[in-house]
Amino acid sequence: MSSFSQQLRLPLLGAESSSERPHGNSRERLASLLAEDLDFHDKRSDYCSHNFHSFPAKFPPQLPRRFIVGLTDPGDTVLDPMVGSGTTVLEAVLAGRRALGFDIDPLALLLSNVKTTPFSAERAADAGGQVLRFARFALVGRADLLRHELETRFDPKTRRFVDYWFAPTTQLELLALVLGLERVEDSLARSFLKATLSSIVITKSGGVSLARDLGHTRPHRVEEKEPRSAISEFEKRLERNLRSLRQLDADPGCAQVLCGDAQHLPLASGTVDLIVTSPPYASNAIDYMRAHKFSLVWFGHPIDALNQKRRQYIGGEAVEEFVFEGLPPKAGERVATVAATDAKKGAALHRYYSEMTRCIREMFRVLRPGKVAVVVVGTSVMRGIDTLTHLCLADVAEAVGFEVVGIATRRLDRDRRMMPARNGETRATQIEQRMHEEYVIGLLKPEEAGRA
Numbered sequence: 001m002s003s004f005s006q007q008l009r010l011p012l013l014g015a016e017s018s019s020e021r022p023h024g025n026s027r028e029r030l031a032s033l034l035a036e037d038l039d040f041h042d043k044r045s046d047y048c049s050h051n052f053h054s055f056p057a058k059f060p061p062q063l064p065r066r067f068i069v070g071l072t073d074p075g076d077t078v079l080d081p082m083v084g085s086g087t088t089v090l091e092a093v094l095a096g097r098r099a100l101g102f103d104i105d106p107l108a109l110l111l112s113n114v115k116t117t118p119f120s121a122e123r124a125a126d127a128g129g130q131v132l133r134f135a136r137f138a139l140v141g142r143a144d145l146l147r148h149e150l151e152t153r154f155d156p157k158t159r160r161f162v163d164y165w166f167a168p169t170t171q172l173e174l175l176a177l178v179l180g181l182e183r184v185e186d187s188l189a190r191s192f193l194k195a196t197l198s199s200i201v202i203t204k205s206g207g208v209s210l211a212r213d214l215g216h217t218r219p220h221r222v223e224e225k226e227p228r229s230a231i232s233e234f235e236k237r238l239e240r241n242l243r244s245l246r247q248l249d250a251d252p253g254c255a256q257v258l259c260g261d262a263q264h265l266p267l268a269s270g271t272v273d274l275i276v277t278s279p280p281y282a283s284n285a286i287d288y289m290r291a292h293k294f295s296l297v298w299f300g301h302p303i304d305a306l307n308q309k310r311r312q313y314i315g316g317e318a319v320e321e322f323v324f325e326g327l328p329p330k331a332g333e334r335v336a337t338v339a340a341t342d343a344k345k346g347a348a349l350h351r352y353y354s355e356m357t358r359c360i361r362e363m364f365r366v367l368r369p370g371k372v373a374v375v376v377v378g379t380s381v382m383r384g385i386d387t388l389t390h391l392c393l394a395d396v397a398e399a400v401g402f403e404v405v406g407i408a409t410r411r412l413d414r415d416r417r418m419m420p421a422r423n424g425e426t427r428a429t430q431i432e433q434r435m436h437e438e439y440v441i442g443l444l445k446p447e448e449a450g451r452a
């Protein structure tokens with residue numbers, strides 16, 4: 001069944017139809033879309049599988065949808081090279097487009113794949129029932145074996161992490177669910193259930209862990225937190241995610257989400273019709289791995305390996321052996337200004353703009369001439385200095401060969417986007433300053449670029 005016809009049946013969700021596309025060539029259409037209200041504060045974002053799992057700084061679905069419907073046709077290829085929780089790829093498949101996504105974060109890859117892969121909710125429900133039955137049986141009848149498994153399953157460092165952040169009863173329950181999951185043979189059902197299990201750990205309130213503010217990636221341990229039963233939370237969440245899965249009415253195989261670095265995309269040149277993406281903030285303002293490891297350790301990832309991976313994320317601070325790029329004037333000036341106050345921070349900003357230069361170069365390469373990239377960014381404050389990320393990235397994009405058609409500003413609904421929470425006075429003002437709005441940069445790859 002064509003999913004494009006399905007999207008036309010979503011009027012309650014605020015979906016646009018292709019007849020609402022602006023007129024004109026790509027440049028005119030992009031300019032007109034950027035001039036529209038891009039806040040979407042009154043729009044629902046809990047339809048289909050969007051609500052599967054919390055994820056910091058995820059798009060309101062209407063944002064990618066606006067550009068997908070306005071700038072592409074059914075069957076076109078839409079790319080998000082930093083796919084996160086998969087909002088762009090999900091909206092692309094719901095609109096009948098082909099979707100490609102890349103990320104290096106294991107949880108982002110799991111979620112984006114589960115959220116865009118339609119499969120039988122009955123199979124998922126059966127497998128979920130099987131996991132719950134197994135877990136309940138193990139907790140009552142084989143608690144000694146579970147305890148032994150807990151002792152041997154993790155390396156010492158991962159074990160210390162688990163002990164610090166999870167109450168002993170929660171550890172046993174989570175382990176029982178994980179062992180149940182590992183027995184599920186159907187890989188689609190297993191991934192769906194893993195994502196469901198993760199969604200009870202990573203929540204705004206820290207879910208079944210002892211953490212607070214986990215969804216905001218700045219966890220604090222709360223001694224007095226009464227641990228909730230992982231079994232009943234999983235059961236409740238399973239029901240909800242099964243409802244989401246039933247709404248996922250897209251054509252199978254339309255989305256491909258793979259592990260890959262946005263700075264070196266494994267794609268042929270000139271093959272993509274639209275990019276809608278949002279990179280991480282400069283200076284690691286949202287530290288994905290800090291929250292994601294709370295569920296990834298349960299899926300067999302040792303804490304050391306996760307910390308190692310964290311160094312590869314765009315926006316990290318480590319610069320040893322890093323290969324810097326030459327920067328255009330505006331970005332170079334910002335780096336120099338920050339470096340004059342704090343050399344280490346200046347180097348971190350230089351790293352960020354270098355990484356983003358490589359990403360934007362790749363976006364330019366893989367786009368067809370005459371096509372558009374939409375890059376959504378927030379700015380950061382480093383040592384009291386605004387990094388002016390939107391202006392610097394626009395500058396970088398121009399140097400790479402893009403035409404900057406416009407930069408729109410959108411006001412953030414902080415709570416819904418799960419931005420870092422208030423956390424101490426000085427930090428709070430800095431964070432609030434940089435988090436209350438973000439910028440939508442509209443870039444066009446000129447037609448002439450194809451003839452060069």
Ligand SMILES: C[S@@+](CC[C@H](N)C(=O)[O-])C[C@H]1O[C@@H](n2cnc3c(N)ncnc32)[C@H](O)[C@@H]1O
Nearest residue numbers: 058059082084085087103104105261262313314
């Ligand atoms: C702001 S989030 C994207 C959120 C997404 N728009 C959504 O709606 O869920 C940025 C993503 O960039 C990813 N990322 C960081 N470094 C990357 C790299 N080198 N290559 C690809 N993705 C990367 C992070 O893992 C994170 O998922």
